[in-house]
Structures are given as C-alpha cells and as structure tokens.
C-alpha cells in the first residue's frame with residue numbers, strides 16, 4: 001500500500017462509518033470490451049458533503065491496498081476541494097489488447113483524441129500481435145498522432161528491450177511499465193536511452209510501499225499517477241511535486257464519478273505536457289450518469305459528476321455483491337481509522 005503520509009502527503013479525512021455507509025450504491029457496469037480481464041466493472045459510489053465520490057479498488061485487491069482507495073474516496077467527498085488550473089483535460093484513447101482489425105472501431109470511441117495508449121504484452125499473444133496493433137493505431141492516427149504502449153510489467157528486461165526495438169519505428173511517446181521492479185526499469189531505461197524512448201512508471205508508483213522510489217532511482221522519465229490508488233487528489237499532488245517528474249493522470253477504470261476525481265487531479269497539476277488516460281468512460285456500455293465523461297474534441301471536463309438515480313437503480317449490483325462491498329468498506333474504514 002502507498003503510504004501517503006510517508007511521502008509528505010496530507011493526513012487522511014476519515015468521517016464516521018455510519019456517515020460513509022448512509023448512502024452507498026454498488027453498481028456493476030457492463031463494458032463494451034474486455035479490459036484487464038474485466039467485463040463488468042463493480043464500484044461503490046456515495047455522497048459526501050462536497051459531492052459524489054467513488055470507491056472501486058479491483059475485486060482481487062486486499063484490504064491494505066484497497067484502504068488507500070477509500071482514503072481517496074473520503075478525501076474527494078469530505079476533504080477540501082482542489083484548486084483547478086484548467087477547465088478541461090485532454091485525454092488519450094485507450095486501446096485494449098485486441099486484434100489489429102478491431103483498432104479503427106475502438107479509436108472511433110474517442111473523437112478528437114490525438115494520443116492513443118496501446119496495451120501490449122498480453123499473455124497468450126505474441127510480439128507480432130503487438131506490432132500489428134500498434135501499426136493499426138499509427139495508420140488511423142497518422143504521423144502526427146502520439147502513441148504510447150503499456151506492458152503492465154509483463155516483460156523481463158531482455159523481452160522489453162527486444163519489444164521496444166521492434167516497436168521503435170512507430171515513434172513511441174513512451175513505454176509504460178515495461179518490467180516489474182525499479183531495478184529492472186533502471187536497466188531497461190539505460191538500454192533504450194539511445195533510441196530516445198521514454199520510460200513511464202505506473203505499477204511501480206501506485207502499488208509501491210514508497211511511490212517516490214522510482215523518481216529517486218532515476219528509473220523513469222514520466223510517472224503515471226492515479227487518484228484512487230494514491231490516496232486521493234491531495235496525496236497524488238504531493239507525490240507529483242516530490243517526484244519532480246512530468247506526470248500523466250490515468251484512470252483506474254472508474255465510473256464517471258471517479259474519472260471526475262482524476263480529471264480534477266489532472267487539472268490541479270502545475271503543468272500538463274501529456275494527454276491523460278481518463279477517456280475510459282468510452283469502454284463502458286453504461287455508466288452512473290446520463291452525461292458520462294466521454295471525450296469530446298479529445299478532452300473531458302474537470303467537473304464533479306452527480307449520478308442519475310435511474311442509472312444507479314438499473315446498474316445496481318446483485319444483493320450479495322452489495323453486501324460484499326459494504327463489508328469491504330467497513331474493513332478498510334477500520335484500517336484508516338487505526339491510522
């Protein structure tokens with residue numbers, strides 16, 4: 001779990017449990033395409049005095065890791081509002097590890113996006129599949145488009161070097177989490193430095209005990225920061241400031257309520273050199289609001305989202321799943337209360 005306090009972050013805001021549980025809706029949102037093995041995304045959304053907020057750690061995460069996501073939800077609903085420096089945030093298209101033939105249809109879901117993030121290194125697929133997918137994206141975006149790839153730590157150092165060389169001709173903006181550990185990132189970065197390809201760290205920031213270890217080791221050129229896993233907007237801003245590296249805010253496959261939290265984090269960063277991975281409402285067949293944060297002209301607004309009661313009802317998770325989420329919130333709340 002990320003320790004926000006250890007990185008100089010703000011003390012968590014923890015309202016009493018009955019206040020948190022007073023108005024929890026658990027939803028199960030269908031997706032248009034499988035993404036990181038997920039076809040139905042479960043999330044808990046609830047209302048604090050500052051507006052609607054979201055708690056949606058992936059179901060396989062343990063309580064210690066999930067409690068950082070609860071800290072984020074509570075901070076967004078109960079804590080102070082972030083100071084926003086821009087009203088909208090440019091987003092990238094997110095291309096799951098699909099066949100190259102499916103790429104044009106996926107990109108069409110992100111009107112105006114000039115950047116695409118392409119998933120690679122999917123188990124059961126080959127480097128040829130990745131090359132074909134990236135080629136198809138380059139074909140649609142044209143030479144001016146920006147392409148980044150995300151391996152989710154699934155390569156070893158040699159595989160990463162080999163794959164990056166195979167993909168080099170597509171003019172990559174950066175390679176996200178090619179390998180798992182900070183030491184391996186350092187080595188891959190050293191090996192591809194001469195190619196002028198940047199390395200970004202994602203899991204090494206959001207799943208690390210010390211989210212600043214990457215920056216200290218010089219293991220990446222860019223940090224991927226996510227509001228929920230990093231304990232909230234204020235905590236993520238503190239990590240970004242302490243790291244001193246360019247940051248790309250990305251979604252956690254949140255509903256539009258959580259995406260708005262991410263958009264506010266992005267809008268509060270002092271600089272924004274890269275498009276953000278916050279266009280993922282386009283991967284959902286249904287959301288919690290009639291006005292989901294779908295990209296328009298390649299951007300989404302950095303404004304809070306209020307759900308529609310009809311959609312909360314229509315997308316409500318089954319009773320056993322709702323009970324599971326309420327227990328999870330209760331356990332994570334206990335961990336946060338203990339400090």
Ligand SMILES: O=C(O)CCC(=O)C1=CC=C[C@@H](O)[C@@H]1C(=O)O
Pocket residue numbers: 036092093094117150152202250251252253276277278280
């Ligand atoms: O960054 C994007 O374009 C979209 C978000 C995204 O890729 C992710 C969201 C949720 C879980 C992660 O496996 C994944 C990522 O690795 O960045």
Ligand SMILES: [Mg+2]
Pocket residue numbers: 150152176177202203224
């Ligand atoms: Mg990633």
